Amino acid sequence: MKTALTLSGSIRKGSDNRKLQLHMGRKLAEAGVEVTDLDLGDFPMPIFNEDLEPDHVPEAARELAALWRSHDIIFIATPEYNGGLPPLLVNTIAWLSRQRPSPFRHAIFGIGGVSSGKYGTIWSLSHLRDSLSKIGALVVPGLLGIGPAEEAFDENGDPVEPAIIRKVETMVHDLTHFSRG
């Protein structure tokens, strides 16, 4: 059985990206994947600074890296802050990129995001895809950008727009069929 981790670049209460994360988790589970929904709030890490290496690397970085290495699929939902990535996600990627073996070279990655604007995180997703690709991650092609957030989900936390529902299906298909060989 394939295994997946899902996570959100927003840990605020009521996060729309958390809704997307959990929706993707449910859809992957329906496709027969064993899913673990992570909360980055459980992996506190200081702002990355090379002076913290090697003596003050947070245990959370090692734990998260081990989790990323041991799962087949990783889905990341990200907000868009000022046309880019939120600091939580930038910091998490910085710490993980320093762990060995690389936590980016095992799983297949899917990315998506929800924002309050109608462009639905297209810029932050572009940054995230670029960054992950440059550090060796295989990211499936779908552009799962969702906005405006307030109209995006029903009371169960499922997306309402048919185009988004189709994109989620395609992403679940790709995440469960792509392989690093």
Ligand SMILES: Cc1cc2nc3c(=O)[nH]c(=O)nc-3n(C[C@H](O)[C@H](O)[C@H](O)COP(=O)(O)O)c2cc1C
């Ligand atoms: C610092 C900051 C910058 C933001 N910049 C953008 C932006 O560039 N584009 C956008 O669509 N929304 C932007 N937003 C609004 C977010 O899309 C909105 O807060 C979203 O709900 C965050 O995701 P969450 O619900 O998962 O926390 C910004 C919000 C904050 C706090």
